[in-house]
Amino acid sequence: MEPTQAPEKFTSKDLITDQDVRWCPGCGDYSILKQAQTIVPDLGLARENIVFISGIGCSSRFPYYMETYGMHSIHGRATAVASGLKASRPELSVWIVTGDGDGLSIGGNHMIHLLRRNFNVNVLLFNNQIYGLTKGQYSPTSEEGKVTKSTPMGSVDHPFNPIALCLGADGTFAARSMDRDPKHLQAMLRRAYDHKGTSFLEIYQNCNVFNDGAFEVYTEKTSKKNETLFLEHGKPLIFGDTGNKGIKLDGFIPVVVDIPEGSSPNDLWIHDERDRLKANILARFFDNPSKPNHYPRPFGVFYVEDRYCYEDRMGDQITQVLSQKGKGKLDDLLRGKEIWEIQ
Amino acid sequence: MSKHTDVLDNVIIKFAGDSGDGMQLTGNQFTNTTALFGNDLSTFPDFPAEIRAPQGTLAGVSGFQLHFGSVEIYTPGDHCDVLVVMNSAALKANLTYLRKGGTIIANIDGFDPKNLRLAGYADGKNPLEDGTLEGFNVIQLDVSKMTRHALEDSGLGTKEIDRAKNMFVLGFLYWMYNRPMEFTVRFLEEKFKSKPDILAANLKVLKAGYYFGDTREEFTTRYSVGPAKMPPGIYRNIMGNQATAIGLVVASEKSGLPIFYGSYPITPASDILHELSRYKNFGVRTFQAEDEIAAICSAIGASFGGQLGVTASSGPGIALKMEAMGLAHMLELPLIICDIQRGGPSTGLPTKTEQADLLQALYGRNSEAPMPVLAAATPSDCFYTIFEACRIAIEFMTPIIFLSDGYIANGAEPWQFPKSSDMPEIKVNFLKEKNAGDKFLPYKRDEKLSRPWAVPGTKGLEHRIGGIEKQHETGNISYEPLNHEFMVKLRAEKVERVADFIPLQKLDSGNDKGKLLILGWGSTYGAIKSACIKARAEGLDVSHAHVRYMKPLPKNLGEILYNFEHVLIPEMNTGQFIKVIRDKYLIPAEGFNKVQGIPFTATEILEKIKEVLKK
Ligand code: SF4
Secondary structure: OOOOOOOOOOOHHHHEOOOOOOOOOOOOHHHHHHHHHHHHHHHOOOHHHEEEEEOOOOHHHHHHHEOOEEEEOOOOOHHHHHHHHHHHOOOOEEEEEEEHHHHHHHOHHHHHHHHHHOOOEEEEEEEOOOEOOOOOEOOOOOOOOOOEOOEOOOOOOOOOOHHHHHHHOOOOEEEEEEOOOHHHHHHHHHHHHHOOOOEEEEEEOOOOOOOOOOOHHHHOHHHHHHHEEEOOOOOEOEEOOOOOEEEEEEOOEEEEEEOOOOOOOOOOOEOOOOOHHHHHHHHOOOOOOOOOOOOOEEEEEEEEOOOOOHHHHHHHHHHHHHHHHOOOOHHHHHHOOOEEEEO | OOOEEEEOOEEEEEEEEEOOOOHHHHHHHHHHHHHHOOOEEEEEEEOOOOOOOOOOOHHHEEEEEEEEEOOOOOOOOOOEEEEEEOOHHHHHHHHHHEEEEEEEEEEHHHHOHHHHHHOOOOOOOOOOOOOOOOOOEEEEEOHHHHHHHHOOOOOOOHHHHHOOHHHHHHHHHHHHOOOOOHHHHHHHHHHOOOOHHHHHHHHHHHHHHHHHHHHOOOOOEEEEOOOOOOOOEEEEEEEHHHHHHHHHHHHHHHHOOOEEEEEOOOOOOHHHHHHHHOOHHHOOEEEEOOOHHHHHHHHHHHHHOOOEEEEEEOHHHHHHHHHHHHHHHHHOOOEEEEEEEOEOOOOOEOOOOOOOOHHHHHHOOOOOOOOOEEEOOOOOHHHHHHHHHHHHHHHHOOEEEEEEEHHHHHOEEEEOOOOHHHOOOOOOOEOOOOOEOOEOOOEOOOOOOOOOEOOOOOOOOOOEEEOOOEOOEOOOEOOOHHHHHHHHHHHHHHHHHHHHHOOOOOEEEOOOOEEEEEEEEHHHHHHHHHHHHHHHHOOOOEEEEEEOEEEOOOOOHHHHHHOEEEEEEEEOOOOOHHHHHHHHHOOOOEEEEOOOOOOOOHHHHHHHHHHHHHO
């Protein structure tokens, strides 16, 4: 075997294409692109082995701006296109860029099947809770009662909870981040890459044109500390302006408790990324922040699990058959089992 | 009384029974034995959509028609000579397909009052007794009783014993038609390898059926159908879906591209998935997707990755794939789309046949998204046609549609199969370095207007492709009006240019000038061919051309058409190909259409020939 060459190094600049970025000024997509371009050069990948695949929507323009291989496919189907690519070319690093409409509405079916099959790919779900490209209809993650062009009296749809959906489909990696926290987003992108299996990363993304401020309470300095809960493996669940609040489990019921200054309570819920049951409870921290006594919204890695990847088993079956039967012979195939001769 | 043997040159047998009676298996066994014996043959399995429709009812009748002979055989035959019926519903559903004076072999156990009632016969009426079958030669067998009798010491339960009934019938027919039992013996040994008692039971009943014919005095006549005078060589029996799967594997090996097959189960295309999933030692990857759309999209993903992306379905599934087919057209990636047509519209007649997806294949996508379309004519032709589809898709970087239908997909015929070395190589040129100085132009074109295939993993050729209109050569997004028109025409021109790289249309039979040309496509081949042979034997001036390349059409097709006074186009639809022909060649072609879910008979076409020639 030839010695494996270390991939040629490249920088964030090398990931910028010659295409003008066409998102609206101020759109959250810019930050996500920037953070991706920041971390990708550090992953030790050869640039030619990276593929970004998207569907349709504002977020799905993403591949045009990444100087890697890429495909801007059709609405909702990036997950399916990526499945075929990863199944047949497992050595490639495949990234799926999708949105709440693309990935959870028209492409919802493919999404759940991707998750259960656990291809080793990364899903970046840009959630802006609105249809941006089609100019502002409510999306499957828009809150109840959302007034939009298509719902003048308010939406009667109940929204999806993307993290709960991912866990429900037996996803092996569920995480959430936001466009306005570059450091956290970079860390989550890295974690998504590091996980072997389908990494589902929901990214809160502000659409400043059609749904400005949808995540304001989580992103703005004034409210962020009280409204968000940053998850870290092995660390207690603490939030609040001065780290003055914590979460405790009373049986299966999470309880918000005050942490008196200077004290370090030892009965707080310690986050364990491998605990499926607790991940499901955390996923349900999903109240509308305008409700009294709501839980803070968690960010970070909810859940990680090691499970075989589809493409590996698929490859294993081929290897197994080859070792048992040897490479197939075309003439045997053409001949079949029974033949006869006509003289 | 001594037994004597009549020599026949061809026989049509139809096996009919409840879908649980094993008629498909019985038919297939008789077929394979007959093929190995050297007869030419053609089969037509005809089964209900329900896996287990209510027992004993007309809806549950499953049939298998076999036409074999010492002469050349092109169709499963119009009317059968022998009708084997396991119950009264099978008789009721099939009596019209039996020729006058034909033989009925009836399992009288299936004619008890309960079965008669289920089949819808009036109270107290039994067709075996009331004269309905006058003029036919009726052989009554109590198959159940004799099977049970043969197996009384087997220790098996009644249910298992009754399951061997079809072997009795098969054995009896083997006796009647002088067929050896070895093939079926080998088949049973393989099938029941791990169940020795079931194997022993089946073998015993098979032989019991054979010896029953041999020893009983009332059966005086046996028939012999000698081997056919087919071109010398080695033959096998082949079904259309099998041939399609094998053709794909051969194309994969000849191009060096591993197959990725994305598919969702649907009748009658699923057998291709089953077949291919067994060829993992050829590097075939089969992916049973969550739906039809994922099936084609995953194949597109694989094609992007440099594999031979293939998807297959039937009409309803193809309709679901259309948007993605448009994407493949826009991306200009090779992609094989197999449409195994069935009766429609909507769910239609899932297990029956039709040719009504032609217009869907030609024009089904949004906007202008042409792609080549090829149609297979017979079961073995599926092999050559799918191979050719792969060649065109790869050489022209285009999605392509392969049309087959339920009739040839499940039908069988003898096949003088090629050696792998007889099949040509398919050239694949993956681009390895930049193609325009220090630049890479993903949509730069060669003389075929084909673009380069640069796959992920190739250093320096990183690029993005997508469904948005692109600028000529660079592939960058472009909304420029004139560029769009130019690109729409360029992509269409590429498809038309395929015509420079396919064979010219040939006549299948007849003079190249004359009164009447039958222009066929797809699975009507056998019926048209037989009808033309008969017509010419009667002194009629008729020729036959059969089109494989439905788009683009062979360049000389017009010249051929203009040489005839009349052009008749038989199709199992309400007139689709005829629209294309009239539109393109401006001739008053005449249609002959049948949409009953069953193929044309040669007789129907012959009558039509006569009618047209009378004008
Ligand atoms: S419409 Fe919204 S999501 Fe789309 S680019 Fe503009 S700001 Fe961004």
